[in-house]
Amino acid sequence: MPTDAADTAAAPANPLLEVSDLRVHFRLPRAARRRARRAPDLPEEAAGIPRGDTVKAVDGVDLRIAHGETLGLVGESGCGKTTLGSAVMGVRPEARGHVRYRTAQGRVIDAAAPAPEDVAVYRREVRMVFQDPYASLNPRMTLLQIVGEPLRVLLGVTGSELEDRVAAILARVGLRPDHLRRYPHAFSGGERQRVGIARALVPGPRLVVADEAVSALDVSVRSQILNLLQDLQAEMGLTYLFVSHDLSVVEHVCDRVAVMYLGRVVELSPTAALFARPLHPYTEALISAVPVPDPRLRRRRPVGPPEAAGARRDRRERIRLRGDLPDPSAPPPGCPFHTRCRHATDRCAAEVPPLREIAPGRLAACHYAEELSLAGAP
Template sequence: MRSEAETTPAAPAAHSAAGAAGAPLLETRDLKVHFPLRRPKGLRRSITWVKAVDGVDLAADPGETLGIVGESGCGKSTLGSAVLGLRPEARGEVRYRSKDRVIDAARLDGEDEATYRREVRMIFQDPFASLNPRLTLMEIVGEPLRVLHGVTGSELEDRVTEILRRVGLRREHLNRYPHAFSGGQRQRVSIARALAPEPRLVVADEAVSALDVSVRSQILNLVQDLQDEMDLTYLFISHDLSVVEHLCNRVAVMYLGRVVEQAPTSELYAQPRHPYTEALISAVPVPDPRARGSRERIRLNGELPDPADPPGGCPFHTRCRYATERCATEVPELREVAPGRLSACHYSEDLALVGAS
C-alpha cells in the first residue's frame, strides 16, 4: 500500500486485452429510470415523467474502472442505484456476469439476489451520513459478512480486523463508534464495509467529493491499491473530471439522462468528440500556475434543462455554441465516430474540439 504521504494518484493503466476481448462483467442495455411527476389539478395531463436515465448502454470489463461524469442532475447517481438493483422503476437490462451465470439486476430474486448482493457493492458519497452512529466498527463492517456469508464468532472478528488493516485502520478501532473518526477515516470504514464480502464490482458514487483535498488523494490511492489487490472492477461516478482522469480507464459522459460520449480516458481528454465534453474539460483547473489562462474556459448558456420537459432534437442544443437548425429538430444517435469512441453529436467528425492538452 502506498505511503500516506503520497498525494498524487498514478494514472490508470489501460484495461487488459483479455478483459477488453472477453465478455464484460457488467452491461446495461437501454436502461431507463422514469419517475412520475404529478401536475396540478385542472391541467389536461395529470402526470408527466422525469426521465432521469433515458436509454443508457454501458459495458464495464473485468478489472477496469469505468467513469461516469456529468454535472449535477444528469442522472449519474440514479444510474448507479439502478445498476445496484435499487430502482424498482428501472426498465431495460442490467446484465452482470457472475462466475457461473448471467444475472439480470433489474429483476433480482432468490439465489440471484443473494449472489448479486455479495458480488456487487457500493461506496457512498457522505462518510458521515452513511454510517450508523449507534454501531461500532465491528458491527458496521461485520454486518455484511454475517448476513451475506454467515460468518460469526472469532472468524468474524479476524476477517473484520483484516479488512480494516487493508484500508489503513487498526484492530483497536473495532469497538469505537463513527463519531471518533475523521471524515477520511470514516470513508475508509465505508470502503471496508463495501469490500468485506469480497465483491467483484464496486459502484463508487462521488466517493471522495465530501473529503478535504489533502485527504482525497490518499483515498484515491487506497482505492487503486485495493483494486489491484482484490481484482476489483469499479463503476466510478463523479462530477470531478480531474479525479476521473487519474483513476479511470474509460469515461462515459452523461447529459440529461443520456450518454453523449464514451471513450478511453486519455483520448477523451486529449480530443473530446462532443461539445458538452469540451465544456466540462475546459473547467478542469490547470495544475501549473504558469499555464493558467492559456486555455479558453467555455461557459455554457443557461441552466440544465428540466428533465421533465427536455428540449426537442439534441438535448444539448439549447446550450451548445455549435448548434444548428438540424440540432433543434433531429435527435443524434450515440454512434462510433472512431475506433473505441462513441459520440451523440451530428458533427463529431467535423468539429475541431479542444481538449486538456
Template sequence: MSELMRITHLTKEFRVSKRASFPAVDDVSLTLQAGETLSVVGESGCGKSTLGRLIVRGIDATSGKVVYSPSAGVEKAAGEQGEKQPAEIDFLALKGRALKRVRKDIQMIFQDPLSSLDPRMTVFDIIAEPLRATSRMPTTELRRRVREIAEKVGLDPSHLRRYPHSFSGGQRQRIGIARALVTKPKLIVADEAVSALDVSIQAQIINLLKDLQDELGITYLFIAHDLSIVEYISDRVAVMYLGRIVELAETDQLFAVPRHPYTETLLSAVPQPDPEVKRERIVPKGEVPSPTNRATGCLFSPRCHYATELCRTETPALEEIADGHYSACHYASELSLRGLAELATTV
C-alpha cells in the first residue's frame, strides 16, 4: 500500500468563553494507506466526528497539517499520459480553484440519512450536486454518471425524480453514499454511517461499502462506536479519548491484545450474541470528565484501574511498542490486558 494521506499534529480548539477554550482534537497524527479502512472509535464526545470534519474541511483546524497524495494507489500503464499531479498537497492550505479541484477526491457520508438530504431536492439533484459544484460536466454526461452511480449503490434509476421522504432509511443512506461516490473520490470519511439504521440494514450498508471498496479502491476513514462493526470492516483501528489517539493497531491485534486500559474497557462493553457466553464488564472509575476540566498527565488516569502517580503527573506519548502497534500508556509493555476472547467466559 502507498500513503494516501498524512495527518500531523492536527488540533481543533473550541472557545467556551473569552478566556477559556478546550481542544476537541488534540495533536492527532495518523496516516491513511490507499485502499484501507481505518476506523476511529471512542465514547461520545471524544472528538472522532470533529476529526472527520477537519479532514474534509467541514470546519477549520486550529493547527496541524493534512497532506494528501493524489497519485497514491494509482497505477498507470506504460506510456500512458495524463495530467501531471504534485506528489503531495497540503490540503488545509488550498484555496479557490485549487481547493475545488482537490475537494472532489475527499468526500463524506453523514450519520443521519434524513437530515443530511435536502427535502426540497430530487434524488437526482442530490447526487448530481457535488458534480455541479466541482466540474463543468456536459448535461448528458452528468445524467449518465448519476444513473450509473445510483445503480452501483442499489438504487432504481427510475426513482431518481422522487424526493427523499419517499425512501426508507437504508435507501436514504444509499443516496448519501451515491452522492459521496459520484465525484470518484479517493477517500471517504464515513461518520457513524450506519448507527441510525436498523441492525439488518446496517449489515447491508456495511457489505455495500466493502464491495465498493473492493471494486473502486476507495480508502475509508470509518468513524464509529460499535466495535462489532469496526472489527468486521476495518484494517486498522485508532482509539480516541478526549481528543487524543491513545492506541493504534491492526484490527486483529487490537481486539486480541489491547495495549491501553481504555481499549480494554471498550472491548468489555462489546455485546455478546451467544447467551451461553458472558463477557466480563470493566467499568471505568468515575464519570467522563468535562473537556474543559482535563486531568494532568494521562487523561485517562482518573478513571483507570491501573493508574499510578506517574500516570497522574506525566503525559505518555503515543509510541510503537510492537510492530505497527502504538499505545499512549506508561505501562503498555507491562500490563496484561485482556482482549475480546479473554473477556468472554462460558456460563
C-alpha cells in the first residue's frame, strides 16, 4: 500500500531516477507530410491526415522517483505514457532531455546519452515488465532460455549456476522450478506474466518499469500479480514506474500518481490526496470513470471538497469529455486540455499553464486549480 513518506513531498531530494525536460518527437513519414500540404485548407477531419509534421508523443516531462516508491503514470490511450516508459528504458533514440539514474554505487547515468561502459549497468539495474504476456515471450525458447538470457548476456552466468538461479527466481514468482524446460504455450496468461516478471528480476534490478503489466489479465489473476509485485518490492527493495490506464489499480499500488495528457504531465500528487480531491479537470474526469463496486453508490460523487464539514453527496452522472484526444502533431494552443474542458475560459485557449505547486507535495497544470472544487472518488 502507499507509504506515508510519499505523502510529504512530490519531489524527493535524492531521487533514484530523475527525468528532466524529456521530449520524444517523431517526424511523420514524407508521404503524410506531402498529403497534408496538398490539402492545407481542409479541416483535419476532412483531410483525414495530421496537420503537423511532428508528433509530440512526450513534450517536456519532469519527474523524480525516490528509491523504494511506486510512481503511477496514468492517462488515456495516446497520451504518451508508454513512450515515456520506453524512453526511461533508454530504447528511444529520438528522446531529448535527461533521464538520470543513480546506481547503487552513487554514480549517475544519463540513459538519454549513456557512456558505452554504462549501457550494461543500466540494462541490468533498470528492467521492464511488458503488457502482453503472450507476445513478449519467444514461443521457441524454454523458460530456462527466456529467464536465463539476461543472466547470460548481462552477467556472463552459464552452466549449472544459471540453471540454479533461474529455478530460484521461478520459485519466488510462484512457478515450479521443474518447469524449466517447458515452452510458453504450456502456461496460462497469468503464469506467462510471472515468467515475464522473473525475466525482469533475475539480474537483480533496482528500478522496474511495469508497462500495463496487468491490463491483459483476468480480474482474479490481476490481483494475484499485483500482490506478487508488492511482495517482491518489499523483499528486494525495488522501485516501480507503474504505467497504467486503470486508476483502480493505481490507487491500490502507487505512492504517487502522475497524470499525463497529450504528452505532458498535468497533475502530480500523492495517491490518497489525488483521489480525495483532484486538482485538474482531466484527473476528475478519469476518476469519474472508475467503476464503483457497490451498486448503491454508482452515479454518486461528492460535491465540493470532501474535507469540508457537511459536504453533501448528490447524484451525478459520469463526466464525459467532449470530442476526442487532439492530434499530437498539431496540439491546440494554450492549455492542451481546453478543447475538452468544461471549465475552460478564453485565458485557457491563449496561455499555457505551467506545472506548478498548488499545495505541499501537489502539482497541477491548471490556471484555476486553486478555485475549482473538483469531485474525487466516492
